[in-house]
Amino acid sequence: MIGSGPPAVDVPGAAPPETRWRSLTTEQGARGALIAAASTVVVVAAASWWILTSETWPAVQRQFFNPENFAESWPAVVSGFWLDVRMFLVAEVAILVFALLLAVIRALRGPAFFPLRAMTVVYIDLMRGIPIILLVLLLGFGIPALDLPGVPRSPLFWGLAALVLSYSAYTAEVYRAGIESVHESQRMSARALGLTQWQALRHVLVPQAVRNVVPALLNGFVSLQKDVALVYILGIREAVREAQIYNARTFNYTGYVAAAVLFLAVSVPVARFTDWYAARDRRRKQAG
Amino acid sequence: MTAVAKLEVRAVSKAFDGKPVLVDVNLAVAEHDVVCLIGSSGSGKSTLLKCIDLLVPIDTGEIILDGRVITARGVDADAVRHGIGIVFQAFNLFPHLTVLDNITLSPRRVHRMERADAEQRARSLLYRFGLVDKEADYPDRLSGGQQQRVAIVRALASQPALMLLDEITSALDPELVAEVLNVVRQLKDDGMTMVIATHEMGFAREVADRVCFLDGGRILEHGPPAEIFTNPQQERTQRFLQRIIEAGRL
Numbered sequence: 001m002i003g004s005g006p007p008a009v010d011v012p013g014a015a016p017p018e019t020r021w022r023s024l025t026t027e028q029g030a031r032g033a034l035i036a037a038a039s040t041v042v043v044v045a046a047a048s049w050w051i052l053t054s055e056t057w058p059a060v061q062r063q064f065f066n067p068e069n070f071a072e073s074w075p076a077v078v079s080g081f082w083l084d085v086r087m088f089l090v091a092e093v094a095i096l097v098f099a100l101l102l103a104v105i106r107a108l109r110g111p112a113f114f115p116l117r118a119m120t121v122v123y124i125d126l127m128r129g130i131p132i133i134l135l136v137l138l139l140g141f142g143i144p145a146l147d148l149p150g151v152p153r154s155p156l157f158w159g160l161a162a163l164v165l166s167y168s169a170y171t172a173e174v175y176r177a178g179i180e181s182v183h184e185s186q187r188m189s190a191r192a193l194g195l196t197q198w199q200a201l202r203h204v205l206v207p208q209a210v211r212n213v214v215p216a217l218l219n220g221f222v223s224l225q226k227d228v229a230l231v232y233i234l235g236i237r238e239a240v241r242e243a244q245i246y247n248a249r250t251f252n253y254t255g256y257v258a259a260a261v262l263f264l265a266v267s268v269p270v271a272r273f274t275d276w277y278a279a280r281d282r283r284r285k286q287a288g
Numbered sequence: 289m290t291a292v293a294k295l296e297v298r299a300v301s302k303a304f305d306g307k308p309v310l311v312d313v314n315l316a317v318a319e320h321d322v323v324c325l326i327g328s329s330g331s332g333k334s335t336l337l338k339c340i341d342l343l344v345p346i347d348t349g350e351i352i353l354d355g356r357v358i359t360a361r362g363v364d365a366d367a368v369r370h371g372i373g374i375v376f377q378a379f380n381l382f383p384h385l386t387v388l389d390n391i392t393l394s395p396r397r398v399h400r401m402e403r404a405d406a407e408q409r410a411r412s413l414l415y416r417f418g419l420v421d422k423e424a425d426y427p428d429r430l431s432g433g434q435q436q437r438v439a440i441v442r443a444l445a446s447q448p449a450l451m452l453l454d455e456i457t458s459a460l461d462p463e464l465v466a467e468v469l470n471v472v473r474q475l476k477d478d479g480m481t482m483v484i485a486t487h488e489m490g491f492a493r494e495v496a497d498r499v500c501f502l503d504g505g506r507i508l509e510h511g512p513p514a515e516i517f518t519n520p521q522q523e524r525t526q527r528f529l530q531r532i533i534e535a536g537r538l
């Protein structure tokens with residue numbers, strides 16, 4: 001297979017010079033990998049040596065990377081992180097549903113829907129314009145303080161609500177881009193078959209739109225997975241809050257590092273998966 | 289033209305952003321008749337078909353289907369479209385649905401048919417048009433000609449009394465054109481009333497009961513194909529046909 005013409009690369013109609021360049025790197029593939037590995041080892045070794053032999057390293061290690069403090073803070077941080085995970089799952093589902101509703105309303109045509117459309121536009125602009133942390137504070141402290149009858153008083157509820165409201169605005173825009181990327185003839189064909197606007201969206205436009213925006217939605221997952229930690233400011237004992245409590249008690253920062261490790265353990269695989277999925281998607285589109 | 293008109297277009301005009309695209313168009317189509325719209329690119333053929341299917345609102349005039357003014361206020365456009373099937377040049381099929389699901393979508397969702405009944409009808413149509421083995425395929429697995437045949441079958445699945453075909457072969461490789469045109473011939477033999485926009489002059493000549501020549505949004509000339517193609521009265525029609533003949537398409 002190798003040497004029988006250019007492989008199916010990710011650039012359609014790749015120019016001849018590029019093809020040449022690619023075949024060059026293919027021929028030198030083994031040597032290239034060797035160079036990459038060697039230079040990585042050298043760089044990592046140099047950086048480690050420089051850090052570990054510096055005068056401040058023992059202090060840094062004591063403050064940030066102390067195995068004893070790590071072990072001591074771990075149980076509380078893990079249980080806090082479990083709350084982060086659950087908050088993420090609940091919020092993400094709510095966001096995906098609510099944002100889709102917003103995007104569908106925005107995609108409705110005809111003068112009768114103008115007020116609804118206008119409302120979603122105003123909503124999206126407002127929510128995208130306010131820092132999330134401000135919304136978290138506003139709803140998380142503000143609404144329980146109002147003491148309204150029949151309204152939940154839990155800061156956790158309102159903290160999550162703030163995240164959902166804000167993220168839904170962004171996610172609605174993602175869906176909207178997806179709906180607009182579906183060819184106009186698809187809408188026309190659906191309407192011509194007698195489907196109502198709503199049925200056309202439901203059975204024809206949205207299913208295609210969602211497929212087109214899966215990578216963008218996954219990026220949103222990574223981002224939300226970290227941003228749920230913002231509710232720490234309401235005193236909710238998730239991972240960051242637990243690390244902060246540990247730090248206040250021991251004046252040691254290793255608990256924060258423990259929390260960071262946990263967030264990374266989830267977000268890095270999702271980010272890798274997103275890249276993989278997007279690349280596969282691109283290949284499929286070019287093949288088809 | 290003594291038969292009652294199935295479809296009547298009366299003094300219809302349409303402009304896009306102030307640019308006239310249809311100008312005082314009059315057209316009557318008797319039941320079981322096939323009318324072909326010919327004319328150069330941009331002459332308004334597609335727009336006229338979309339207006340008839342109420343996919344594009346007209347500015348003035350009226351369109352009458354089965355004696356009923358469908359362009360009047362308060363008419364349920366979705367309901368009108370149930371009686372009309374339309375097939376476009378391209379992008380007809382829904383890529384995320386199988387052939388069978390493409391065909392049964394409207395019968396099931398719009399006409400509230402049971403899945404089993406809708407599928408049975410779809411299968412018998414697929415069988416008729418030589419597509420039985422394709423029902424489980426996704427559109428991107430089919431050739432262009434097969435896709436257009438499925439699109440026709442899908443339009444037929446709602447049992448329309450009028451079919452509008454908009455240049456359904458012009459995106460196809462030449463060797464795939466014949467199989468699609470054969471389907472249209474079959475429909476004509478069944479007595480389907482059709483309005484067909486086409487660049488295939490030989491085909492228009494063969495199947496049309498009447499031919500309309502559109503130019504700049506006006507119907508400049510219309511009549512039986514023998515007249516239009518052999519003895520066009522208007523100078524513009526003559527020039528259009530001359531160009532077609534030079535291009536070897538007649």
Ligand SMILES: Nc1ncnc2c1ncn2[C@@H]1O[C@H](COP(=O)(O)OP(=O)(O)OP(=O)(O)O)[C@@H](O)[C@H]1O
Nearest residue numbers: 304305309327328329330331332333334335336455
């Ligand atoms: N949605 C639209 N908005 C603005 N202008 C339009 C729209 N649709 C069509 N037009 C214009 O109307 C004119 C007629 O277009 P139409 O598609 O009806 O022509 P046609 O006869 O079908 O041409 P072709 O043979 O190329 O398909 C063209 O000038 C086109 O640019």
Ligand SMILES: [Mg+2]
Nearest residue numbers: 333334454455
């Ligand atoms: Mg056209």
